[in-house]
Amino acid sequence: MYDFAYHKPGSVADAVKLLTADPEARPISGGQTLLPALKHRLNRPTALVDLSGIAELKGIRKEGDTLTIGALARHVDVAESAEVTSAIPALARMAANIGDIQVRNRGTIGGSVANNDPAADYPAAVLGLGATIVTDRRRIAADDFFQGMFTTALEPGELLVAIEFPIPEKAGYAKMRNPASRYVMTGAFVARLRSGEVRVAINGAGPCVFRQAEMEKALSANWSPEAVANIRQSPEGLNSDIHGSAEYRAHLVTVMAKRAVAEAG
Template sequence: MYDFAYEKPTALAAAVASLAGDMDAKALAGGQTFIPVLKQRLNKPTTVVDLAALGLVGITVTADSVTIGAMTTHGEVALSAAVQKAIPALANLASMIGDWQVRHRGTIGGSLANNDPSACYPSAVLALGATIVTDRRSIAADDYFQGMFTTALEQGEIITKVIFPIPQKAAYQKFRNPASRYAMVGVFVAKTAAGVRVAVTGAAQGGVFRHAAFEAALSANFSPDAIAGIATSADDLNSDIHASAEYRAHLIGVMAKRAVAGT
Protein backbone atom coordinates (compact mmCIF):
# COMPACT_ATOMS: atom_id res chain seq x y z
CA MET A 1 0.00 0.00 0.00
CA TYR A 2 1.24 3.50 -0.83
CA ASP A 3 1.26 5.80 2.15
CA PHE A 4 -1.26 8.63 2.51
CA ALA A 5 -2.31 11.30 4.96
CA TYR A 6 -5.26 10.36 7.14
CA GLU A 7 -7.96 12.71 8.37
CA LYS A 8 -10.98 12.01 10.54
CA PRO A 9 -13.10 15.17 10.49
CA THR A 10 -15.94 15.56 13.00
CA ALA A 11 -18.11 17.84 10.84
CA LEU A 12 -19.63 17.09 7.44
CA ALA A 13 -18.57 20.48 6.05
CA ALA A 14 -14.95 19.79 6.98
CA ALA A 15 -15.05 16.39 5.25
CA VAL A 16 -16.58 17.94 2.13
CA ALA A 17 -13.92 20.67 2.14
CA SER A 18 -11.08 18.15 2.46
CA LEU A 19 -12.38 16.14 -0.47
CA ALA A 20 -13.25 19.16 -2.60
CA GLY A 21 -9.83 20.76 -2.15
CA ASP A 22 -7.87 17.75 -3.43
CA MET A 23 -8.85 15.68 -6.46
CA ASP A 24 -6.68 12.83 -5.15
CA ALA A 25 -8.27 12.71 -1.69
CA LYS A 26 -10.60 9.76 -1.11
CA ALA A 27 -13.39 9.15 1.36
CA LEU A 28 -13.18 6.09 3.62
CA ALA A 29 -16.39 4.50 4.90
CA GLY A 30 -16.09 0.96 6.26
CA GLY A 31 -13.07 0.19 4.10
CA GLN A 32 -14.03 -3.39 3.31
CA THR A 33 -13.58 -2.76 -0.41
CA PHE A 34 -11.41 0.34 -0.32
CA ILE A 35 -8.64 -1.03 1.92
CA PRO A 36 -8.17 -4.14 -0.26
CA VAL A 37 -8.06 -1.81 -3.28
CA LEU A 38 -5.35 0.27 -1.58
CA LYS A 39 -3.42 -2.88 -0.71
CA GLN A 40 -3.39 -3.86 -4.38
CA ARG A 41 -2.11 -0.36 -5.24
CA LEU A 42 -5.05 0.13 -7.56
CA ASN A 43 -5.60 3.54 -6.00
CA LYS A 44 -3.11 6.10 -4.72
CA PRO A 45 -4.88 8.76 -2.66
CA THR A 46 -2.97 11.69 -1.20
CA THR A 47 -5.36 11.86 1.73
CA VAL A 48 -7.89 9.40 3.10
CA VAL A 49 -10.82 11.14 4.75
CA ASP A 50 -12.45 8.83 7.29
CA LEU A 51 -16.19 9.51 7.54
CA ALA A 52 -16.63 7.57 10.79
CA ALA A 53 -16.87 10.59 13.10
CA LEU A 54 -19.57 12.51 11.20
CA GLY A 55 -22.51 10.96 13.05
CA LEU A 56 -23.93 9.37 9.89
CA VAL A 57 -25.13 6.27 11.73
CA GLY A 58 -28.61 5.14 12.61
CA ILE A 59 -31.91 3.74 11.41
CA THR A 60 -35.26 5.57 11.52
CA VAL A 61 -38.51 3.88 10.54
CA THR A 62 -41.77 5.75 9.92
CA ALA A 63 -45.12 4.50 8.59
CA ASP A 64 -43.95 4.68 5.00
CA SER A 65 -40.16 4.77 4.96
CA VAL A 66 -36.93 3.38 6.37
CA THR A 67 -34.03 5.84 6.58
CA ILE A 68 -30.53 4.46 7.08
CA GLY A 69 -27.51 6.63 7.87
CA ALA A 70 -24.71 6.20 5.34
CA MET A 71 -22.19 4.88 7.89
CA THR A 72 -24.60 2.29 9.29
CA THR A 73 -23.03 -1.14 8.95
CA HIS A 74 -24.49 -4.13 7.15
CA GLY A 75 -24.58 -5.90 10.51
CA GLU A 76 -26.65 -3.13 12.08
CA VAL A 77 -29.15 -3.25 9.22
CA ALA A 78 -29.28 -7.05 9.29
CA LEU A 79 -29.99 -7.17 13.03
CA SER A 80 -32.33 -4.17 13.22
CA ALA A 81 -35.72 -5.34 14.47
CA ALA A 82 -37.27 -2.21 12.93
CA VAL A 83 -35.87 -2.98 9.46
CA GLN A 84 -36.75 -6.67 9.79
CA LYS A 85 -40.37 -5.61 10.43
CA ALA A 86 -40.67 -2.80 7.86
CA ILE A 87 -38.66 -4.24 4.92
CA PRO A 88 -37.56 -7.76 5.84
CA ALA A 89 -35.97 -8.22 2.40
CA LEU A 90 -33.59 -5.35 3.14
CA ALA A 91 -32.45 -6.83 6.46
CA ASN A 92 -32.09 -10.20 4.74
CA LEU A 93 -29.97 -8.70 1.97
CA ALA A 94 -27.69 -7.05 4.52
CA SER A 95 -27.35 -10.34 6.41
CA MET A 96 -25.98 -12.04 3.28
CA ILE A 97 -23.23 -9.53 2.48
CA GLY A 98 -19.74 -10.96 3.00
CA ASP A 99 -19.28 -12.48 6.43
CA TRP A 100 -19.71 -11.21 9.99
CA GLN A 101 -16.36 -9.46 10.15
CA VAL A 102 -17.14 -7.64 6.91
CA ARG A 103 -20.69 -6.85 8.06
CA HIS A 104 -19.29 -5.32 11.25
CA ARG A 105 -17.29 -2.77 9.23
CA GLY A 106 -18.88 -2.40 5.78
CA THR A 107 -21.47 0.35 5.34
CA ILE A 108 -24.43 1.05 3.08
CA GLY A 109 -22.99 4.41 2.04
CA GLY A 110 -19.66 2.89 1.11
CA SER A 111 -21.33 0.17 -0.94
CA LEU A 112 -23.43 2.69 -2.85
CA ALA A 113 -20.61 5.18 -3.42
CA ASN A 114 -18.43 2.41 -4.83
CA ASN A 115 -21.20 0.82 -6.95
CA ASP A 116 -19.37 -2.44 -7.47
CA PRO A 117 -21.25 -4.35 -10.19
CA SER A 118 -21.55 -7.36 -7.88
CA ALA A 119 -22.58 -5.47 -4.72
CA CYS A 120 -25.92 -6.34 -3.13
CA TYR A 121 -27.22 -2.98 -1.91
CA PRO A 122 -27.60 -1.32 -5.34
CA SER A 123 -30.31 -3.85 -6.21
CA ALA A 124 -32.37 -2.94 -3.13
CA VAL A 125 -31.93 0.77 -3.68
CA LEU A 126 -32.97 0.53 -7.33
CA ALA A 127 -35.84 -1.94 -6.88
CA LEU A 128 -37.31 -0.06 -3.92
CA GLY A 129 -36.92 3.30 -5.64
CA ALA A 130 -34.90 4.67 -2.72
CA THR A 131 -33.57 8.21 -2.47
CA ILE A 132 -29.87 8.82 -1.86
CA VAL A 133 -29.31 11.93 0.23
CA THR A 134 -25.92 13.63 0.09
CA ASP A 135 -24.32 16.66 1.68
CA ARG A 136 -25.86 18.80 -1.07
CA ARG A 137 -28.93 17.15 -2.65
CA SER A 138 -31.25 14.16 -2.99
CA ILE A 139 -30.77 11.72 -5.86
CA ALA A 140 -33.42 9.26 -7.06
CA ALA A 141 -32.17 5.70 -7.43
CA ASP A 142 -33.11 5.72 -11.12
CA ASP A 143 -30.67 8.61 -11.68
CA TYR A 144 -27.95 7.45 -9.31
CA PHE A 145 -26.42 4.31 -10.84
CA GLN A 146 -24.53 5.17 -14.02
CA GLY A 147 -22.51 2.06 -14.82
CA MET A 148 -19.81 -0.06 -13.27
CA PHE A 149 -18.17 1.82 -10.37
CA THR A 150 -19.87 4.97 -11.67
CA THR A 151 -22.54 7.02 -9.91
CA ALA A 152 -24.15 10.45 -10.04
CA LEU A 153 -21.93 11.58 -7.15
CA GLU A 154 -19.71 14.55 -7.87
CA GLN A 155 -16.08 14.73 -6.76
CA GLY A 156 -16.12 14.94 -2.98
CA GLU A 157 -19.89 14.52 -2.63
CA ILE A 158 -20.71 12.50 0.49
CA ILE A 159 -23.75 10.28 0.95
CA THR A 160 -25.37 11.04 4.31
CA LYS A 161 -28.38 8.71 4.30
CA VAL A 162 -30.62 6.54 2.16
CA ILE A 163 -34.42 6.69 2.34
CA PHE A 164 -36.29 3.53 1.34
CA PRO A 165 -40.05 3.68 0.73
CA ILE A 166 -41.71 0.66 2.39
CA PRO A 167 -43.08 -1.66 -0.32
CA GLN A 168 -46.15 -3.89 -0.09
CA LYS A 169 -43.74 -6.78 -0.24
CA ALA A 170 -40.23 -7.51 -1.43
CA ALA A 171 -37.59 -10.21 -1.55
CA TYR A 172 -33.96 -10.63 -2.50
CA GLN A 173 -32.37 -13.75 -3.89
CA LYS A 174 -28.68 -14.07 -4.49
CA PHE A 175 -26.53 -16.68 -6.15
CA ARG A 176 -23.28 -16.27 -4.28
CA ASN A 177 -19.77 -16.72 -5.41
CA PRO A 178 -18.97 -19.74 -3.25
CA ALA A 179 -15.60 -18.41 -2.02
CA SER A 180 -16.23 -14.71 -1.59
CA ARG A 181 -20.02 -14.59 -1.25
CA TYR A 182 -20.52 -11.60 -3.55
CA ALA A 183 -23.51 -11.71 -5.89
CA MET A 184 -22.73 -13.58 -9.09
CA VAL A 185 -26.39 -12.80 -9.71
CA GLY A 186 -28.70 -11.07 -7.25
CA VAL A 187 -32.32 -10.14 -7.94
CA PHE A 188 -34.38 -7.81 -5.77
CA VAL A 189 -38.14 -7.79 -6.44
CA ALA A 190 -40.37 -5.12 -4.90
CA LYS A 191 -44.16 -4.89 -5.17
CA THR A 192 -45.35 -1.34 -4.61
CA ALA A 193 -48.61 0.54 -5.11
CA ALA A 194 -47.13 1.93 -8.33
CA GLY A 195 -46.25 -1.51 -9.72
CA VAL A 196 -43.49 -4.05 -9.51
CA ARG A 197 -39.80 -3.14 -9.76
CA VAL A 198 -37.10 -5.74 -10.39
CA ALA A 199 -33.41 -4.90 -10.07
CA VAL A 200 -30.57 -7.23 -11.03
CA THR A 201 -27.03 -6.98 -9.66
CA GLY A 202 -23.89 -9.02 -10.22
CA ALA A 203 -24.83 -9.92 -13.77
CA ALA A 204 -24.29 -6.99 -16.08
CA GLN A 205 -21.13 -5.27 -17.27
CA GLY A 206 -22.82 -1.94 -16.56
CA GLY A 207 -23.73 -2.83 -13.00
CA VAL A 208 -27.22 -2.94 -11.50
CA PHE A 209 -30.16 -2.64 -13.91
CA ARG A 210 -33.95 -2.86 -13.93
CA HIS A 211 -35.51 -5.81 -15.75
CA ALA A 212 -38.33 -4.22 -17.76
CA ALA A 213 -39.81 -7.47 -19.11
CA PHE A 214 -40.02 -9.02 -15.64
CA GLU A 215 -41.51 -5.81 -14.22
CA ALA A 216 -44.27 -5.70 -16.85
CA ALA A 217 -45.14 -9.37 -16.42
CA LEU A 218 -45.12 -9.24 -12.63
CA SER A 219 -47.15 -6.02 -12.53
CA ALA A 220 -49.86 -7.89 -14.45
CA ASN A 221 -49.56 -11.13 -12.49
CA PHE A 222 -47.35 -11.28 -9.41
CA SER A 223 -46.37 -14.95 -9.50
CA PRO A 224 -43.28 -16.95 -10.48
CA ASP A 225 -45.22 -18.42 -13.41
CA ALA A 226 -45.64 -14.95 -14.93
CA ILE A 227 -41.91 -14.74 -15.71
CA ALA A 228 -41.20 -18.43 -16.28
CA GLY A 229 -41.31 -18.03 -20.06
CA ILE A 230 -39.34 -14.80 -20.31
CA ALA A 231 -35.76 -15.29 -21.43
CA THR A 232 -33.09 -12.75 -20.48
CA SER A 233 -30.57 -11.82 -23.16
CA ALA A 234 -26.95 -12.66 -22.38
CA ASP A 235 -25.79 -9.57 -24.30
CA ASP A 236 -23.80 -7.21 -22.07
CA LEU A 237 -23.73 -9.67 -19.17
CA ASN A 238 -20.49 -10.54 -17.40
CA SER A 239 -18.59 -13.63 -18.42
CA ASP A 240 -15.73 -14.87 -16.25
CA ILE A 241 -14.22 -18.04 -14.82
CA HIS A 242 -17.13 -18.29 -12.36
CA ALA A 243 -20.02 -18.05 -14.81
CA SER A 244 -20.58 -17.41 -18.50
CA ALA A 245 -22.94 -14.66 -19.65
CA GLU A 246 -25.43 -17.34 -20.74
CA TYR A 247 -25.34 -18.94 -17.29
CA ARG A 248 -25.84 -15.57 -15.62
CA ALA A 249 -28.79 -14.88 -17.95
CA HIS A 250 -30.32 -18.16 -16.83
CA LEU A 251 -29.63 -17.41 -13.17
CA ILE A 252 -31.45 -14.06 -13.42
CA GLY A 253 -34.66 -15.92 -14.24
CA VAL A 254 -34.13 -18.51 -11.51
CA MET A 255 -33.30 -15.92 -8.84
CA ALA A 256 -36.23 -13.71 -9.89
CA LYS A 257 -38.70 -16.60 -9.65
CA ARG A 258 -37.35 -17.58 -6.24
CA ALA A 259 -37.59 -13.96 -5.10
CA VAL A 260 -41.22 -13.67 -6.18
CA ALA A 261 -42.03 -16.99 -4.52
CA GLY A 262 -40.30 -15.79 -1.37
CA THR A 263 -42.13 -12.48 -0.92
Protein backbone atom coordinates (compact mmCIF):
# COMPACT_ATOMS: atom_id res chain seq x y z
CA MET A 1 0.00 0.00 0.00
CA TYR A 2 1.30 3.46 -0.89
CA ASP A 3 1.42 5.92 1.97
CA PHE A 4 -1.06 8.77 2.37
CA ALA A 5 -1.90 11.55 4.80
CA TYR A 6 -4.62 10.84 7.33
CA HIS A 7 -7.24 13.31 8.51
CA LYS A 8 -10.00 12.82 11.05
CA PRO A 9 -12.44 15.74 10.82
CA GLY A 10 -15.20 16.24 13.39
CA SER A 11 -17.92 17.56 11.10
CA VAL A 12 -19.38 16.97 7.64
CA ALA A 13 -18.42 20.54 6.67
CA ASP A 14 -14.77 19.95 7.61
CA ALA A 15 -14.71 16.61 5.78
CA VAL A 16 -16.15 18.17 2.62
CA LYS A 17 -13.62 20.99 2.87
CA LEU A 18 -10.74 18.48 3.02
CA LEU A 19 -12.13 16.42 0.14
CA THR A 20 -12.79 19.49 -2.00
CA ALA A 21 -9.36 21.00 -1.38
CA ASP A 22 -7.65 17.80 -2.52
CA PRO A 23 -9.31 15.96 -5.42
CA GLU A 24 -7.04 12.96 -4.79
CA ALA A 25 -8.21 12.54 -1.18
CA ARG A 26 -10.74 9.79 -0.43
CA PRO A 27 -13.20 9.34 2.43
CA ILE A 28 -12.93 6.19 4.56
CA SER A 29 -15.48 4.79 6.98
CA GLY A 30 -15.16 1.07 7.80
CA GLY A 31 -12.55 0.56 5.09
CA GLN A 32 -13.56 -3.04 4.42
CA THR A 33 -13.54 -2.42 0.66
CA LEU A 34 -11.22 0.56 0.40
CA LEU A 35 -8.28 -0.90 2.34
CA PRO A 36 -8.13 -4.12 0.28
CA ALA A 37 -8.32 -1.95 -2.87
CA LEU A 38 -5.42 0.20 -1.62
CA LYS A 39 -3.39 -2.92 -0.85
CA HIS A 40 -3.85 -3.97 -4.46
CA ARG A 41 -2.76 -0.48 -5.48
CA LEU A 42 -5.98 -0.07 -7.44
CA ASN A 43 -6.22 3.43 -6.07
CA ARG A 44 -3.57 5.88 -4.90
CA PRO A 45 -5.15 8.58 -2.74
CA THR A 46 -2.97 11.37 -1.40
CA ALA A 47 -5.01 11.43 1.81
CA LEU A 48 -7.70 9.49 3.60
CA VAL A 49 -10.41 11.43 5.39
CA ASP A 50 -11.65 9.25 8.25
CA LEU A 51 -15.36 9.93 8.75
CA SER A 52 -15.72 7.83 11.91
CA GLY A 53 -15.62 10.79 14.30
CA ILE A 54 -18.52 12.67 12.70
CA ALA A 55 -21.64 12.51 14.89
CA GLU A 56 -23.92 13.89 12.11
CA LEU A 57 -23.36 10.67 10.13
CA LYS A 58 -24.55 8.39 12.93
CA GLY A 59 -27.87 7.14 14.19
CA ILE A 60 -30.93 5.19 13.11
CA ARG A 61 -34.33 6.91 13.46
CA LYS A 62 -37.92 6.02 12.64
CA GLU A 63 -40.15 9.01 11.94
CA GLY A 64 -43.62 8.39 10.57
CA ASP A 65 -43.36 6.27 7.44
CA THR A 66 -39.61 6.79 7.06
CA LEU A 67 -36.62 4.95 8.49
CA THR A 68 -33.48 7.08 8.33
CA ILE A 69 -30.12 5.34 8.63
CA GLY A 70 -26.97 7.39 9.07
CA ALA A 71 -24.10 6.68 6.68
CA LEU A 72 -21.85 5.40 9.48
CA ALA A 73 -24.29 2.70 10.66
CA ARG A 74 -22.30 -0.51 10.54
CA HIS A 75 -23.85 -3.72 9.19
CA VAL A 76 -23.98 -5.08 12.76
CA ASP A 77 -25.82 -1.92 13.91
CA VAL A 78 -28.45 -2.30 11.19
CA ALA A 79 -28.78 -6.05 11.82
CA GLU A 80 -29.33 -5.57 15.55
CA SER A 81 -31.35 -2.33 15.48
CA ALA A 82 -34.82 -2.66 17.03
CA GLU A 83 -36.06 0.15 14.75
CA VAL A 84 -34.87 -1.58 11.57
CA THR A 85 -36.05 -5.01 12.70
CA SER A 86 -39.57 -3.72 13.38
CA ALA A 87 -39.86 -1.35 10.40
CA ILE A 88 -38.06 -3.25 7.60
CA PRO A 89 -37.12 -6.73 8.81
CA ALA A 90 -35.81 -7.67 5.35
CA LEU A 91 -33.21 -4.90 5.66
CA ALA A 92 -32.04 -6.15 9.06
CA ARG A 93 -31.76 -9.70 7.71
CA MET A 94 -29.82 -8.42 4.70
CA ALA A 95 -27.35 -6.65 7.00
CA ALA A 96 -26.97 -9.77 9.14
CA ASN A 97 -25.81 -11.75 6.09
CA ILE A 98 -23.23 -9.39 4.61
CA GLY A 99 -19.67 -10.75 4.58
CA ASP A 100 -18.70 -12.21 7.94
CA ILE A 101 -18.93 -11.05 11.56
CA GLN A 102 -15.65 -9.12 11.42
CA VAL A 103 -16.65 -7.32 8.22
CA ARG A 104 -20.06 -6.51 9.74
CA ASN A 105 -18.32 -5.05 12.81
CA ARG A 106 -16.55 -2.48 10.59
CA GLY A 107 -18.33 -2.02 7.26
CA THR A 108 -20.95 0.73 6.95
CA ILE A 109 -24.12 1.24 4.91
CA GLY A 110 -22.87 4.57 3.59
CA GLY A 111 -19.62 3.07 2.37
CA SER A 112 -21.37 0.17 0.66
CA VAL A 113 -23.93 2.37 -1.11
CA ALA A 114 -21.41 5.04 -2.16
CA ASN A 115 -19.07 2.35 -3.51
CA ASN A 116 -21.85 0.67 -5.55
CA ASP A 117 -20.06 -2.64 -6.02
CA PRO A 118 -22.22 -4.71 -8.41
CA ALA A 119 -22.02 -7.59 -5.91
CA ALA A 120 -22.88 -5.53 -2.81
CA ASP A 121 -26.13 -6.13 -0.92
CA TYR A 122 -27.35 -2.70 0.18
CA PRO A 123 -27.81 -1.15 -3.29
CA ALA A 124 -30.59 -3.71 -3.88
CA ALA A 125 -32.46 -2.55 -0.76
CA VAL A 126 -31.96 1.13 -1.59
CA LEU A 127 -33.25 0.70 -5.16
CA GLY A 128 -35.86 -1.93 -4.24
CA LEU A 129 -37.41 0.33 -1.63
CA GLY A 130 -37.02 3.51 -3.65
CA ALA A 131 -35.00 5.12 -0.87
CA THR A 132 -33.64 8.67 -0.90
CA ILE A 133 -29.92 9.37 -0.59
CA VAL A 134 -29.21 12.44 1.55
CA THR A 135 -25.84 14.10 0.92
CA ASP A 136 -24.15 17.16 2.34
CA ARG A 137 -25.75 19.27 -0.42
CA ARG A 138 -28.88 17.58 -1.85
CA ARG A 139 -31.31 14.66 -1.91
CA ILE A 140 -31.04 12.02 -4.65
CA ALA A 141 -33.70 9.44 -5.54
CA ALA A 142 -32.40 5.86 -5.68
CA ASP A 143 -33.52 5.64 -9.32
CA ASP A 144 -31.07 8.43 -10.18
CA PHE A 145 -28.27 7.41 -7.81
CA PHE A 146 -26.86 4.12 -9.15
CA GLN A 147 -25.34 4.89 -12.53
CA GLY A 148 -23.05 2.00 -13.40
CA MET A 149 -20.32 -0.29 -12.10
CA PHE A 150 -18.81 1.46 -9.03
CA THR A 151 -20.43 4.66 -10.31
CA THR A 152 -23.01 6.83 -8.58
CA ALA A 153 -24.48 10.33 -8.89
CA LEU A 154 -22.13 11.57 -6.12
CA GLU A 155 -19.94 14.45 -7.26
CA PRO A 156 -16.27 14.67 -6.31
CA GLY A 157 -16.11 15.69 -2.65
CA GLU A 158 -19.84 15.04 -2.08
CA LEU A 159 -20.56 13.01 1.04
CA LEU A 160 -23.38 10.57 1.61
CA VAL A 161 -24.88 11.58 4.97
CA ALA A 162 -27.91 9.30 5.41
CA ILE A 163 -30.38 7.10 3.60
CA GLU A 164 -34.14 7.54 4.02
CA PHE A 165 -36.08 4.32 3.48
CA PRO A 166 -39.85 4.40 3.09
CA ILE A 167 -41.30 1.77 5.43
CA PRO A 168 -42.96 -0.73 3.08
CA GLU A 169 -46.02 -2.88 3.49
CA LYS A 170 -43.82 -5.89 2.85
CA ALA A 171 -40.33 -6.58 1.56
CA GLY A 172 -38.06 -9.55 1.01
CA TYR A 173 -34.52 -10.28 -0.13
CA ALA A 174 -32.88 -13.44 -1.39
CA LYS A 175 -29.40 -13.97 -2.77
CA MET A 176 -27.13 -16.68 -4.07
CA ARG A 177 -23.69 -16.18 -2.59
CA ASN A 178 -20.44 -17.21 -4.13
CA PRO A 179 -19.42 -19.94 -1.67
CA ALA A 180 -15.79 -18.78 -1.55
CA SER A 181 -15.94 -14.99 -1.57
CA ARG A 182 -19.45 -14.64 -0.02
CA TYR A 183 -20.19 -11.94 -2.57
CA VAL A 184 -23.58 -11.91 -4.26
CA MET A 185 -23.80 -13.91 -7.50
CA THR A 186 -27.37 -12.70 -7.96
CA GLY A 187 -29.85 -11.24 -5.51
CA ALA A 188 -33.39 -9.89 -5.66
CA PHE A 189 -35.01 -7.33 -3.36
CA VAL A 190 -38.79 -7.08 -3.71
CA ALA A 191 -41.05 -4.58 -1.98
CA ARG A 192 -44.66 -3.48 -1.93
CA LEU A 193 -44.78 0.08 -0.67
CA ARG A 194 -47.62 1.62 1.30
CA SER A 195 -48.42 3.68 -1.79
CA GLY A 196 -49.16 0.42 -3.57
CA GLU A 197 -46.06 0.67 -5.78
CA VAL A 198 -44.23 -2.62 -6.31
CA ARG A 199 -40.47 -2.56 -6.91
CA VAL A 200 -38.01 -5.32 -7.79
CA ALA A 201 -34.25 -4.64 -7.71
CA ILE A 202 -31.67 -7.14 -8.95
CA ASN A 203 -28.06 -7.04 -7.72
CA GLY A 204 -24.99 -9.13 -8.47
CA ALA A 205 -26.25 -10.15 -11.92
CA GLY A 206 -25.30 -7.10 -13.94
CA PRO A 207 -22.62 -4.40 -13.80
CA CYS A 208 -24.98 -2.29 -11.68
CA VAL A 209 -28.10 -2.95 -9.61
CA PHE A 210 -31.22 -2.62 -11.82
CA ARG A 211 -35.03 -2.79 -11.67
CA GLN A 212 -36.90 -5.69 -13.25
CA ALA A 213 -39.97 -4.00 -14.76
CA GLU A 214 -41.69 -7.15 -15.98
CA MET A 215 -41.60 -8.68 -12.49
CA GLU A 216 -42.83 -5.43 -10.96
CA LYS A 217 -45.85 -5.50 -13.27
CA ALA A 218 -46.60 -9.15 -12.55
CA LEU A 219 -46.30 -8.69 -8.77
CA SER A 220 -48.51 -5.59 -8.89
CA ALA A 221 -51.28 -7.75 -10.34
CA ASN A 222 -50.59 -10.80 -8.18
CA TRP A 223 -48.20 -10.68 -5.21
CA SER A 224 -47.03 -14.30 -5.10
CA PRO A 225 -43.91 -16.31 -6.00
CA GLU A 226 -45.87 -17.92 -8.84
CA ALA A 227 -46.37 -14.54 -10.47
CA VAL A 228 -42.64 -14.27 -11.28
CA ALA A 229 -41.93 -17.99 -11.74
CA ASN A 230 -42.26 -17.88 -15.51
CA ILE A 231 -40.62 -14.52 -16.14
CA ARG A 232 -37.27 -15.00 -17.84
CA GLN A 233 -34.56 -12.39 -17.45
CA SER A 234 -32.56 -11.80 -20.64
CA PRO A 235 -28.86 -12.64 -20.15
CA GLU A 236 -27.90 -9.76 -22.42
CA GLY A 237 -25.61 -7.32 -20.60
CA LEU A 238 -25.32 -9.47 -17.47
CA ASN A 239 -21.97 -10.38 -15.93
CA SER A 240 -20.14 -13.41 -17.20
CA ASP A 241 -17.01 -14.53 -15.35
CA ILE A 242 -15.30 -17.53 -13.78
CA HIS A 243 -18.02 -17.63 -11.11
CA GLY A 244 -20.93 -17.96 -13.49
CA SER A 245 -22.14 -17.24 -17.02
CA ALA A 246 -24.64 -14.53 -17.92
CA GLU A 247 -27.17 -17.28 -18.68
CA TYR A 248 -26.70 -18.76 -15.21
CA ARG A 249 -27.15 -15.37 -13.56
CA ALA A 250 -30.24 -14.70 -15.69
CA HIS A 251 -31.69 -17.98 -14.44
CA LEU A 252 -30.87 -17.00 -10.85
CA VAL A 253 -32.81 -13.73 -11.24
CA THR A 254 -36.08 -15.66 -11.44
CA VAL A 255 -35.14 -18.07 -8.65
CA MET A 256 -34.07 -15.29 -6.29
CA ALA A 257 -37.13 -13.16 -7.08
CA LYS A 258 -39.40 -16.10 -6.25
CA ARG A 259 -37.58 -16.68 -2.97
CA ALA A 260 -37.64 -12.98 -2.09
CA VAL A 261 -41.41 -12.78 -2.59
CA ALA A 262 -41.85 -15.93 -0.50
CA GLU A 263 -39.71 -14.39 2.25
CA ALA A 264 -41.69 -11.15 2.16
CA GLY A 265 -44.88 -13.15 2.68
